[in-house]
Every structure is written in structure tokens, then in C-alpha cells.
Amino acid sequence: MTTPISIIANGLIRERQRAGLSLAEVARRAGIAKSTLSQLEAGNGNPSIETLWSLCVALNIPFARLMEPEANRMQVIRRGEGPTVMAEHADYQAVLLATCPPGARRDIYLLHIQPGSERQSQPHPPNTVEHLILTQGRALVGPIDSPVELEVGDYISYPGDEAHIFRALEPDTLAVLVMEHI
The missing domain is CATH 2.60.120.10 (Jelly Rolls)
Structure with missing residues (x-):
């Protein structure tokens, strides 16, 4: 079963890699600890909406993109x-x-x-x-x-x-x- 945190984790990894940014750079831009971002990308934690918004701003993506499952052709x-x-x-x-x-x-x-x-x-x-x-x-x-x-x-x-x-x-x-x- 796909959980919301696993969708968010995959979205964070996908969008960070698409932007060509390191874990440290995204964490710095979002104003969060690198360890926090690492935990989120591992599918652990319960991020607040404020943390997710900060990450979206750092990645320059719409908020909904984090909730998108991996892009399938269908x-x-x-x-x-x-x-x-x-x-x-x-x-x-x-x-x-x-x-x-x-x-x-x-x-x-x-x-x-x-x-x-x-x-x-x-x-x-x-x-x-x-x-x-x-x-x-x-x-x-x-x-x-x-x-x-x-x-x-x-x-x-x-x-x-x-x-x-x-x-x-x-x-x-x-x-x-x-x-x-x-």
C-alpha cells in the first residue's frame, strides 16, 4: 500500500534530483536541518504543512507535486x-x-x-x-x-x-x- 509519507518521500527525491540539487542545498534553502530532509526522503516522519511548503518553495514546485505518485504513462x-x-x-x-x-x-x-x-x-x-x-x-x-x-x-x-x-x-x-x- 502506498502511504502519503511514501508518496511525499518519492516526490522529494524525484524533484530534488530533477532540480539537480544536493540534499544539503535543498535543506539550506528550505531552512530545515539536512537530517530532517534525509528522514523525509527515507519515508520517515510526519512533516508539518509548513515544512512541506518550505521544501516546495526551495524546489520551486507547486505544493500538489509532492503528492503526485511516480509518473506513470497511464x-x-x-x-x-x-x-x-x-x-x-x-x-x-x-x-x-x-x-x-x-x-x-x-x-x-x-x-x-x-x-x-x-x-x-x-x-x-x-x-x-x-x-x-x-x-x-x-x-x-x-x-x-x-x-x-x-x-x-x-x-x-x-x-x-x-x-x-x-x-x-x-x-x-x-x-x-x-x-x-x-
């Missing part, structure tokens, strides 16, 4: 799953499905699909990623060689620069599609 989040934050004074929760990489452009579409024939898409330009949330019905979605059956509320992301399909499995299937161009 990701499925079932309804009721995913990193969730709750409001303190309202019955309100937000589930992080995806963050937008720097310099990316996103186009948003509402899809209305009927069963009977599947939509086969040829690869889009390199580094295109498709994000889809099924809002009504059921569908088979994703890369042609590994599509996933989705139900209402499920989220999937997959490489749009590979051949992919969308097959409605129920009448009046609806989905929100976000095409990300990096």
Missing part, C-alpha cells in the same frame, strides 16, 4: 480513491486527480458517446496526455493494447501520443476529456 483513479483534502468548516472535499506540468496547454471536451462502434484515435503529437473522467454510463478507455473499463466517477490518464480507444458500454455515456499538450 493512471486510473476509481471514484472514492485518490489524495483527498477536507475543508475544516464545510462539508467539502477535493480529490487531486492530476496537476498540469509547467508550460503545458489543456483543452477540455465534453464527450457524448453511444455503444455500437468504438472511437479509435491515432497517436496525437508527441507528449500529448489525455485525462478523462466518466460522468455517466460505462466505457472502455485507454491505449489500444491495455484499455480499462471505467464506471461513473472514475478517472484515467494515458498517453495520447499512442493509439487509443473509447468504447461506450452503455447508452448515453458522458465523459469530460482534457487533452494536455506539453
Whole structure:
């Protein structure tokens, strides 16, 4: 099972290496002890939100990036799953499905699909990623060689620069599609 601290630990290592910074340099920039950062990268501890914010500032990344699991070419989040934050004074929760990489452009579409024939898409330009949330019905979605059956509320992301399909499995299937161009 992936725990929040293990996701944060992997995110810290990934982003520190991406930035080309040493453990000591990130700790210095964040104003924390090198041993504290070492412990966090080892998946130990219970960091405060203030410590995490300081690390994000030191790494020049959005806060949500620390909660991103290791980047996979395809990701499925079932309804009721995913990193969730709750409001303190309202019955309100937000589930992080995806963050937008720097310099990316996103186009948003509402899809209305009927069963009977599947939509086969040829690869889009390199580094295109498709994000889809099924809002009504059921569908088979994703890369042609590994599509996933989705139900209402499920989220999937997959490489749009590979051949992919969308097959409605129920009448009046609806989905929100976000095409990300990096």
C-alpha cells in the first residue's frame, strides 16, 4: 500500500534530483536541518504543512507535486480513491486527480458517446496526455493494447501520443476529456 509519507518521500527525491540539487542545498534553502530532509526522503516522519511548503518553495514546485505518485504513462483513479483534502468548516472535499506540468496547454471536451462502434484515435503529437473522467454510463478507455473499463466517477490518464480507444458500454455515456499538450 502506498502511504502519503511514501508518496511525499518519492516526490522529494524525484524533484530534488530533477532540480539537480544536493540534499544539503535543498535543506539550506528550505531552512530545515539536512537530517530532517534525509528522514523525509527515507519515508520517515510526519512533516508539518509548513515544512512541506518550505521544501516546495526551495524546489520551486507547486505544493500538489509532492503528492503526485511516480509518473506513470497511464493512471486510473476509481471514484472514492485518490489524495483527498477536507475543508475544516464545510462539508467539502477535493480529490487531486492530476496537476498540469509547467508550460503545458489543456483543452477540455465534453464527450457524448453511444455503444455500437468504438472511437479509435491515432497517436496525437508527441507528449500529448489525455485525462478523462466518466460522468455517466460505462466505457472502455485507454491505449489500444491495455484499455480499462471505467464506471461513473472514475478517472484515467494515458498517453495520447499512442493509439487509443473509447468504447461506450452503455447508452448515453458522458465523459469530460482534457487533452494536455506539453
